[in-house]
Amino acid sequence: MQLNITKDWFLNQAHLEEGLEIGAGALQHIGRPALRVVPAAESSISTISQHLTFGRFVEVMRRKQGWTVSDLAIVAEVSPEELLVIEGDPYHEPELSTVFGLAKTFNLPAKNLVKMAGLTQGGSSRLREESVRFAACSESKEPLTEEENTALQAFLKVIVEESDP
Amino acid sequence: MVESTISRLQKAGIPRDKWPQDLHWDWDKKAGWSRRFLSLQRFAITCGGALQGLMLVNLTKLSARIASQWGKDLAYIDYLSTAPWNRPEIAGVQQFHGVGKIMVRAAIQVSLDEGFRGRLGLHALGQAASFYRNVCGMTDLGTDNDYYNLTYFEMTESQAKAFCGET
Numbered sequence: 001m002q003l004n005i006t007k008d009w010f011l012n013q014a015h016l017e018e019g020l021e022i023g024a025g026a027l028q029h030i031g032r033p034a035l036r037v038v039p040a041a042e043s044s045i046s047t048i049s050q051h052l053t054f055g056r057f058v059e060v061m062r063r064k065q066g067w068t069v070s071d072l073a074i075v076a077e078v079s080p081e082e083l084l085v086i087e088g089d090p091y092h093e094p095e096l097s098t099v100f101g102l103a104k105t106f107n108l109p110a111k112n113l114v115k116m117a118g119l120t121q122g123g124s125s126r127l128r129e130e131s132v133r134f135a136a137c138s139e140s141k142e143p144l145t146e147e148e149n150t151a152l153q154a155f156l157k158v159i160v161e162e163s164d165p
Numbered sequence: 166m167v168e169s170t171i172s173r174l175q176k177a178g179i180p181r182d183k184w185p186q187d188l189h190w191d192w193d194k195k196a197g198w199s200r201r202f203l204s205l206q207r208f209a210i211t212c213g214g215a216l217q218g219l220m221l222v223n224l225t226k227l228s229a230r231i232a233s234q235w236g237k238d239l240a241y242i243d244y245l246s247t248a249p250w251n252r253p254e255i256a257g258v259q260q261f262h263g264v265g266k267i268m269v270r271a272a273i274q275v276s277l278d279e280g281f282r283g284r285l286g287l288h289a290l291g292q293a294a295s296f297y298r299n300v301c302g303m304t305d306l307g308t309d310n311d312y313y314n315l316t317y318f319e320m321t322e323s324q325a326k327a328f329c330g331e332t
Contacts, residue, residue, distance in 0.1 A: 003274050005267065009330055014263025016300045022265030023290040024297070025221070025244035052232075081323055089233040089321070091304050 050118030052090035053135040057116065059087045060152055061106050064144055076101040094119065112159050130158040205243060208271050210264055218264035220245045222275050229284055230306055231319050239284035239319070240276035242269075269301055273325045283325025288315035302327055 062072045062083075069087070073080035078098045085092045094117045103110035116131055137151040144152070210218040221244040229237045247264040273283045288309060289297045294316045297303045303318040320328070 001271075001274055001278055003271055005270060010263060010267065013266045017265050017296055018259065018262050020265070020296040020300065021290060021292040022268075022296050023246045023293045024242050024287040025246075085233075085321075085323060089231060089304075091231050091233075091306065 047093075047118045048090045049132070050116065051086075051092060051094070053131045054094065054113075054117040055087045055090065055092075056135045057131075057155070058083065058102060060144065060148060061102075064149075064152065072102075072105070076105040078102065093117075108156070108159050112162055116159070127158060127162050130155055206275055208268060210267065212261055215250065216248055217251050217261050218245075218247045218268055220268040220272065222272050224275070224279055224281075227286060229286065229319060230317070231304055231321060234284060234319075234321055237284060238279070238281050239286045240272050240279065240281055242272050242285060242287035245269075245287070265296055266300070270329065273320070273329060276325070282322040283320065283329075284322060285320035285325070286317070288312050288317050290315065294318075 058072075062069070065072075067075070069083045070080050072078075073083050076083075076098075078095075078101045082092075082095060082098055086094050086098070096114065096119060099114050099117050099119065100110050103113040106113075112127060115127065134151050134155040137147060206222040206224070208220040208222070209216055220242060223241045223243045224238070226241040226243065227239075229235055229239050245265065245268050251259060251261055251264065269285070272285055276283050276285055285303070287297065287303075294305065297316075297318045298305050301318075301320070302324050303320045304324070306317045306319060308314050309317040
């Protein structure tokens with residue numbers, strides 16, 4: 001194994017862990033095989049579901065415009081890498097600035113998009129239900145199917161119309 | 166050193182849940198003890214004539230849990246720690262910084278060399294969660310009830326690139 005770490009990289013990084021614990025691993029299990037693979041903690045399932053829905057929504061909105069991830073990144077002035085992660089990783093919590101950039105690009109209320117992305121608590125039950133319904137109806141195919149387009153239009157209507165109770 | 170540290174912590178009135186969680190580990194015997202596990206890759210950092218950090222990497226223990234890389238191989242950090250004589254809460258000073266960063270960087274290299282694209286997994290001690298979440302940029306998958314209630318973290322390919330400064 002060849003490890004190429006420059007002195008500059010190391011000097012820049014070393015101070016970041018000053019005073020922090022770094023311990024990992026439980027001695028009792030070292031070398032033993034087969035941890036039972038389990039999903040993330042139950043308490044976070046709701047958040048994961050929101051991230052998943054938000055990612056699906058961003059993907060469909062992008063495809064509706066006929067944009068690549070790079071295209072959307074340029075228009076929304078956000079990182080293409082984060083867009084990729086938003087669309088593909090339900091464990092990723094989107095950056096607030098990214099959600100605002102996407103809201104502006106899609107001409108949607110930022111506040112509702114922030115709730116949809118799971119960055120704030122609350123939001124109406126209608127928005128939550130429609131979010132899940134939308135995500136469940138959309139599949140990752142190109143171009144948008146008629147069903148996806150219908151689901152998207154219905155969901156867009158909810159996002160625009162829904163206001164705080 | 167451990168006994169004197171415990172005594173100092175007790176005298177200072179520091180509650181047990183705030184003590185270093187691996188305080189009881191027998192550091193002096195770690196290197197020799199790990200030789201029993203030939204499947205593990207072992208890493209040590211020495212400086213100033215003393216051992217400063219140890220890491221054990223397992224390539225077969227478990228596969229990825231994040232949905233985007235579910236089931237894919239990863240390099241699992243079975244154990245990582247810095248020496249007690251290099252930790253301010255024990256020795257009173259921290260002579261060297263960066264042991265954790267350089268070890269994680271080495272684990273990423275192991276993952277890359279194995280074709281695992283930099284993917285990593287580990288169970289962090291509770292007091293170390295901040296390091297893996299905020300300094301290493303890994304994804305926090307929450308408490309693992311099947312593994313001593315430690316917090317499970319995973320690093321994706323893109324997170325590994327970011328860690329290495331490639332993005």
